[in-house]
Amino acid sequence: MNAWPKSAALLKNNEQWIPGGVVSLNRKADPNIVFEKGLGSRVWDLEGNEYIDYQAGFAATFLGHNDPDVNAAVMQTLNQDSLLMSAGPTNLEGEFARLFCECVPTAESVQIATTGSEATYHALRIARAVTGNDHIIVMQGGYNGWHNDVSCNVISSLDDIGPRVSPGEYPYDSSSAGVPQAHKSLVHIINYNDLESVEYIVKRYPVAAILLEPILQNVGILKPQPGYLQGLRKLADEKGFLLIFDEVKTGFRHALGGYQQLCGIQPDLSTFGKAVANGYPLGVIAGKKKYMDYFVHPERSKRVLIAGTFNAHPLTTAAAIATLKKLSSAGVYEHVEKLGKMMEDGLNEIFAATGRKYFVSRQGSAFCTYFMDHAPVDFHDIMENHDFEYDKVYRRKLIENGIFNFPLPIKQGSISFAHTVKDIEETLEKTKNIVAHL
Numbered sequence: 224m225n226a227w228p229k230s231a232a233l234l235k236n237n238e239q240w241i242p243g244g245v246v247s248l249n250r251k252a253d254p255n256i257v258f259e260k261g262l263g264s265r266v267w268d269l270e271g272n273e274y275i276d277y278q279a280g281f282a283a284t285f286l287g288h289n290d291p292d293v294n295a296a297v298m299q300t301l302n303q304d305s306l307l308m309s310a311g312p313t314n315l316e317g318e319f320a321r322l323f324c325e326c327v328p329t330a331e332s333v334q335i336a337t338t339g340s341e342a343t344y345h346a347l348r349i350a351r352a353v354t355g356n357d358h359i360i361v362m363q364g365g366y367n368g369w370h371n372d373v374s375c376n377v378i379s380s381l382d383d384i385g386p387r388v389s390p391g392e393y394p395y396d397s398s399s400a401g402v403p404q405a406h407k408s409l410v411h412i413i414n415y416n417d418l419e420s421v422e423y424i425v426k427r428y429p430v431a432a433i434l435l436e437p438i439l440q441n442v443g444i445l446k447p448q449p450g451y452l453q454g455l456r457k458l459a460d461e462k463g464f465l466l467i468f469d470e471v472k473t474g475f476r477h478a479l480g481g482y483q484q485l486c487g488i489q490p491d492l493s494t495f496g497k498a499v500a501n502g503y504p505l506g507v508i509a510g511k512k513k514y515m516d517y518f519v520h521p522e523r524s525k526r527v528l529i530a531g532t533f534n535a536h537p538l539t540t541a542a543a544i545a546t547l548k549k550l551s552s553a554g555v556y557e558h559v560e561k562l563g564k565m566m567e568d569g570l571n572e573i574f575a576a577t578g579r580k581y582f583v584s585r586q587g588s589a590f591c592t593y594f595m596d597h598a599p600v601d602f603h604d605i606m607e608n609h610d611f612e613y614d615k616v617y618r619r620k621l622i623e624n625g626i627f628n629f630p631l632p633i634k635q636g637s638i639s640f641a642h643t644v645k646d647i648e649e650t651l652e653k654t655k656n657i658v659a660h661l
């Protein structure tokens with residue numbers, strides 16, 4: 224019997240008008256639950272069930288759902304009769320840009336778009352304009368958005384991409400039909416944590432940029448090996464391509480200055496989204512002024528176009544300003560680190576008692592339990608060793624018991640500032656009971 228009949232009926236209704244019934248197809252999962260309310264660390268579904276939420280709107284609501292300060296800033300902007308759409312510069316975008324550059328040390332200037340995908344799109348365009356090269360390198364298992372350059376190889380099956388190769392590259396396993404063949408030939412997908420493969424590609428093709436999440440957080444929490452990010456920086460400097468960190472998921476979640484602040488590696492450009500406006504839609508391209516200035520390059524042939532009717536929309540920008548102010552002032556990172564550590568320790572204790580293979584991977588507030596006996600080093604390691612079936616059942620049982628992690632194996636859990644010690648205790652207690660009976 225379906226435990227979520229109202230959700231199922233709503234999806235069925237929407238399917239009449241929307242292909243698939245959802246507007247971002249990664250929102251389709253089993254079970255497909257309709258959530259109608261969220262506050263702090265909790266969400267409620269259409270059936271009236273309450274959950275402690277670790278999905279956090281695909282990791283966007285880092286302060287928690289409906290953060291009162293962020294919502295107040297949005298309401299204030301509405302109440303001021305601000306023009307929602309107008310012409311020319313705005314005070315809000317200037318204030319946001321200043322605050323952003325104060326938070327992220329490598330951001331000498333920024334441009335503002337509406338989504339993370341737009342941000343990676345623009346960053347790659349700058350890299351191509353700067354270098355005059357067309358080829359790019361991305362990571363196997365990484366996700367950087369939906370456009371032609373990056374719509375590939377997120378959680379590909381090994382049947383499609385073959386065994387691990389090093390040095391070397393993988394076929395462009397498209398997550399979308401309609402990507403021109405010519406475009407695919409410009410995109411090189413390599414192993415994460417594998418510097419030799421970068422050298423291999425750079426020797427063969429004129430590369431504009433390497434674009435990567437510094438921690439691969441769309442296949443759990445897959446961390447860089449010591450020296451890897453340093454090695455990328457060195458190769459980029461030696462070979463003359465740009466190093467772009469996609470911090471859409473890591474940015475503001477792990478530190479005010481992004482993961483780059485923690486790892487001490489300075490990318491040439493970086494992209495942000497998600498947590499930067501706590502669930503309101505904003506994408507940011509940031510970096511060295513000499514590169515960002517390609518948006519206003521005096522030579523027409525080198526100028527990179529940025530445009531968008533809704534770029535820096537006042538409500539979103541007000542939300543982002545309030546988010547950055549709160550992140551800068553409230554002891555947020557200490558709080559989520561404490562809860563993250565509690566979660567990591569608790570999960571370790573629970574799974575150690577089962578005798579099952581497991582590895583709890585965590586960075587600050589983001590965590591993932593792999594059902595394999597070591598920290599993964601790359602995507603193939605996960606595909607070859609992780610127990611996907613167990614992960615699926617485990618997540619399902621958690622959901623049935625009021626703990627919402629996304630019901631797809633190896634997806635990140637996200638703790639927010641709104642979570643409490645009690646939330647983590649309740650989560651661990653329920654997890655312990657579930658695991659004992661699995």
Ligand SMILES: Cc1ncc(COP(=O)(O)O)c(C=O)c1O
Nearest residue numbers: 338339340366367368471472496
């Ligand atoms: C690392 C990363 N980059 C880019 C994107 C794309 O962002 P958006 O969905 O806002 O277009 C995502 C989305 O999940 C992401 O995780």
